[in-house]
Amino acid sequence: MKNIMVISSHSPFDNMHTRDxxxxxxxxxxxxxxxxxxxQGPAVLALRSDQVPQEMGIKNFLKSIKMLEIYDIDQVYVCQSALDLYQLTLAELSIDVRIVNTEQQRQLIAQQDQIVTL
Structure with a gap:
């Protein structure tokens, strides 16, 4: 089994990076x-529980993020500075996450066998 980290850093509605x-x-x-x-960055907006992408004419794929737990993906991390930038709290997010600072992110990335950045 390999450690694979997906890193999202784009807006949830920017070319469907988050869906990918x-x-x-x-x-x-x-x-x-x-x-x-x-x-990281604007990607944290995908985790807001009050998303309504249908109003933008986009299928609501964000509710599928809640399925991560079913697939045993319980290691979901959020950049502290991104939460601060967008003034989000854990209570406003749709799933449980772990908040990490820049150094913790570096450590997590170093532990991975593969990184996929979108």
Whole structure:
């Protein structure tokens, strides 16, 4: 089993990067890889529980993020500075996450066998 980290750093509605990241995370989890996901920058907005993408004419794929737990993806990390920048609290997020600072992110990345950045 390999440690694979998906890193998202784009807005959830920017060219569907978040949807692609979700698909990749679920695929790796389905083949029994140890998957973690790190949200940086505007990607943290994908985790807001009050998202309504249908109002923008986009299918609501964000509710699928709640399926991560079913696939045993319980290592979801959020960049502290991104939460601060967008003034988000843990209570406003749709799933349980671990908040990490810059040094903790470096350490997590160093522990991975493969990194997928979207």
């Amino acid at each position: 990241a979700l698909d990749i995370a679920l695929i790796f989890a389905a083949i029994d890889q140890n998957v973690s996901w790190l949200f």
